[in-house]
Amino acid sequence: MKHFTKTAAAAVLGLGLGTAAVAQELYVPNLAYRTGPFAATGIPLMNGQADYFTMLNERDGGIGGVPVNAAECETGYSTEKGVECYEKVKSDALVTQPWSTGITLQVLPKTNVDEIPILAPGYGFSPMADGTVFQWAFNMPAGYWDAASMIVQHMESEGDLDGKKVAFLHLDHPFGKEPLPILEKLAGEKGFELLPIPVGLKEMQNQSAQWLQIRRERPDYVVMWGWGAMNAGAITEAVKTKYPMENFIGVWWAGHDADLRLVGEDGAGYKSISWSFPNADAPVMRDIQELVIDAGLSETNPEEASGVFYSRGVVISAILGEAIRTAQEEYGTAEISAPQLRWGLENINMTEERITELGLDGMVPPFSTSCANHTGHSGGWMLEWDGEKFIKASDLMTANQDDYQDLIAEKAQEYASSNAPWPTNEECSATN
Template identity: 80%
Template sequence: MKHFTKLAAAAALGTVMGTAAIAESLYTPNLAYRTGPFAATGIPLMNGQADYMTLLNERDGGIGGVAIDFEECETGYSTEKGVECYEKTKGKAIVTQPWSTGITLQVLPKTNVDEIPILAPGYGFSPMADGKVFQWAFNVPSGYWDAADMIVQYLEQDGSLDGKKIAFLHLDHPYGKEPLPLLEKLAAEKGFELLPIPVGLKEMQNQSAQWLQIRRERPDNVVMWGWGAMNAGAITEAVKTKYPMENFIGVWWAGHDADLKLVGEEGAGYKSISWSFPNPEAPVMQEIKEMVFDAGLSQSNEEEMQGVFYGRGIVMSMILAEAIRGAQENFGTAEIDATQLRWGLENLNITEERLEELGMAGMVPPFSTSCANHTGHSGGWMLEWDGSKFVKVSDLLTPNVDGYSDLIASAAADYATANAPWAMNEECSATN
């Protein structure tokens, strides 16, 4: 069945499915964090996610004629609370959205037993790309090892990295440590010195020691894997110590407009790799404004809606919605279960044409998934702060996955061995 758009999709799907289309709701809980030290970055993402699902409910009556129950369970970014939220919501959920690499790592073995797909867009455990091993986990459209590879590719555009020094300023947390295996591999291959500089949770707002080390070591570049208050603290310290902002690059979670607005024009030149790009003029944004924001159904505000993170939240919910839609069409039922949603997540095909139909052209690169590929490896753009907003300063960068496919495979195999007995998708091969 071909994809339809807007009300036509819901009407057509409801007709095909008949009485199945009167299901009460699709329960897709989000383990959100609107409180705690990471709230400033979590809120715009959660708002974007919620507003897209509200748009589908208001405009289309949900997906396939079934309303989406996008309940939030507040974690405060606490791993312990995140696990509690997972246990609380898993009974009727067709998906879990952990919203933290730490929480993801804790619920990963649980979901393999409970058979509930994890949707972790752009975060989580990088080896989840191996769909044969991690049959219930998805980190579409791009993973942390993809991000590290693209950042190194971008730095190489100015010449060889041999003999250069790259500081890796990272949150001392599973999230911040996630890219280290690939960065160490790339450092050995390309001849640069990797200088890891951890930032503890209690040091996020006072990084004077870390930036004293950076000033002393004088790295050619600083790559930041930060989140929440750490990003603002690092950017402020970089300006204060007069580190060249053009040599400072963050992962996609370190590219939040509000953090750069704290320093304004002094932050010009700072960059962030990103698999999403905000387009306030996109048709989907206009519909959200009219049917969600103007109707008083949003927790966002007009300034936030212009930003990178709000737009990224919309893309995240689009990915989930497209997986749901695809599963409904494939199985001929509106009331899909978790196993059927897993099929939908394994068969995403987000083309340029489909993005146009969704009113989201240019907001995310095209990508597709399969039973073997649970990441999609969409690629991304390098964004740069121009003093008032983020702008694209590169063509689409794509990760050289072949260069670390062996690392993905070995890390996935090691995980399965360490967590034996570990159920795999034995019917899945590397080519399907």
């Protein structure tokens, strides 16, 4: 009973694999942040995540016939509270979803002991891509260094970057500093000046000093690594100072519809790289609308449900759901363990065909993972605000991994050495 086809798995696993044991639930807690300075982004993401699993429970009885328990532990995006939440939920958890680079970095050393995988889609510590070193951590479908590579590619597509000036407006937080190694490397190689401009947590809503510096420096581009209230503050200041919005580009966490609605048409041209896209016509969105939203089982509203962040939450839970199915099929059991889920996370193959089977048409690019590749490097689309909504402004882009593969290995080994003894996956070849 080790292997199943995807179509047969749910039916067979739903029978409970015999009468000796009855499947209870799949516990996938979420370290949520519906409160605090980043709540504006956390709420739609958490709603999308929760609604996808509610839909699966209502439509399919869960995954493999086992209901999903996606309970939340509120962190307010506080690293201290995040670690408390982790300790509170870890005894029964299949996965840790930290929702903060700071929390991820604190939990990361614990994973080797607790053997609970971290799922940090599109965030966290970029060298986690190296699964030979970070056996329990995953940041699929794409990481921050992928994002930086694609943003630089976009700027380069508009003209030679040699001699240009790029302001890097970033949250003064581990998250905001993540892309600096690759941006500094690319600046040296391509001849552009990188001007880091940090925004402190207490300055997020008042960035007059930062934008005064931008006005004085007159950069050719502003790249924003922002989060929560910082993004709204930056976009408002950019409009106020008449910075050309077409030269203002954000990471995927700086592409939130609600932030751009504050400036409306004045924000037209602003761009954000993204590994997800809100397709209201996708079958999964129709099922969520019918079985969850219309049934009164959701906390979302129509405006939020049509946006980038809500749909990204749906995609994140769909990725986790696919890892659970993959593990169930491999091990022939509906009630998988956390180590078995790790295997599932390492063996995701989101082909175009599988994306269609899951009803996620146009919502996420194809990607796959392995024991060595815990990021997937899916690529992404450049989204552009048209004054009312985000639209796809590019074909699917892919990161140039040659720019940073050596850097991933180098930084991963540095981390392992500084946290020695650090166990690695000796059975996994870096080429797998």
